[in-house]
Amino acid sequence: xxxxxxxxxxxxxxxxxxxxxxxxxxxxxxxxxxxxxxxxxxxxxxxxxxxxxxxxxxxxxxxxxxxxxxxxxxxxxxxxxxxxxxxxxxxxxxxxxxxxxxxxxxxxxxxxxxxxxxxx
Amino acid sequence: xxxxxxxxxxxxxxxxxxxxxxxxxxxxxxxxxxxxxxxxxxxxxxxxxxxxxxxxxxxxxxxxxxxxxxxxxxxxxxxxxxxxxxxxxxxxxxxxxxxxxxxxxxx
Numbered sequence: 001x002x003x004x005x006x007x008x009x010x011x012x013x014x015x016x017x018x019x020x021x022x023x024x025x026x027x028x029x030x031x032x033x034x035x036x037x038x039x040x041x042x043x044x045x046x047x048x049x050x051x052x053x054x055x056x057x058x059x060x061x062x063x064x065x066x067x068x069x070x071x072x073x074x075x076x077x078x079x080x081x082x083x084x085x086x087x088x089x090x091x092x093x094x095x096x097x098x099x100x101x102x103x104x105x106x107x108x109x110x111x112x113x114x115x116x117x118x119x120x
Numbered sequence: 121x122x123x124x125x126x127x128x129x130x131x132x133x134x135x136x137x138x139x140x141x142x143x144x145x146x147x148x149x150x151x152x153x154x155x156x157x158x159x160x161x162x163x164x165x166x167x168x169x170x171x172x173x174x175x176x177x178x179x180x181x182x183x184x185x186x187x188x189x190x191x192x193x194x195x196x197x198x199x200x201x202x203x204x205x206x207x208x209x210x211x212x213x214x215x216x217x218x219x220x221x222x223x224x225x226x227x
Binding site for chain 2: 004036040045046047048059061062063095097100104105106107108109110111112113
């Protein structure tokens with residue numbers, strides 16, 4: 001059973017960069033799957049942030065595109081999220097997840113999520 | 121962007137009740153729709169994909185139907201462990217978008 005785990009600082013100051021890592025327990029990030037980031041602000045719904053393929057190809061939500069970067073490190077079996085110039089509106093539980101295949105497939109495995117608070 | 125309108129936003133039902141949630145897409149998404157279950161502190165769980173296909177290991181009391189713009193998610197007999205928030209999601213077009221969620225509680 002694939003298990004994903006998000007890690008990173010739980011508190012980020014306004015205007016700084018939020019950085020998260022997603023690691024997983026089995027398999028290879030080079031397998032033919034897309035890997036994604038999703039977030040949920042407190043009391044609100046889910047928002048797709050973006051996704052990446054092992055080749056490094058990325059797909060971003062246009063609402064966030066100017067501030068985000070998603071990348072992979074195949075040697076470490078990890079993928080990453082960076083959000084620049086954060087504000088309080090970026091406070092959310094951040095999830096990493098796997099798309100079922102290489103393309104726009106359902107998200108079949110998710111991490112438990114990590115809460116990131118933006119505050120001074 | 122494709123807007124996903126989910127209703128109701130919350131509901132209360134008794135154990136054993138039939139529960140129905142609807143999701144409407146702002147444009148035709150064929151059957152490219154999934155349903156997820158979220159519980160606090162747990163990894164979200166994929167329940168239904170391709171609008172009506174039950175994910176492996178998911179109890180058969182969960183079902184989905186619909187195509188085009190109108191979709192339905194049903195729990196045939198509500199169980200205590202089904203207390204959660206449920207979300208629909210379209211994967212027909214980028215950006216991927218979710219419905220607003222339905223919080224299911226016990227009456």
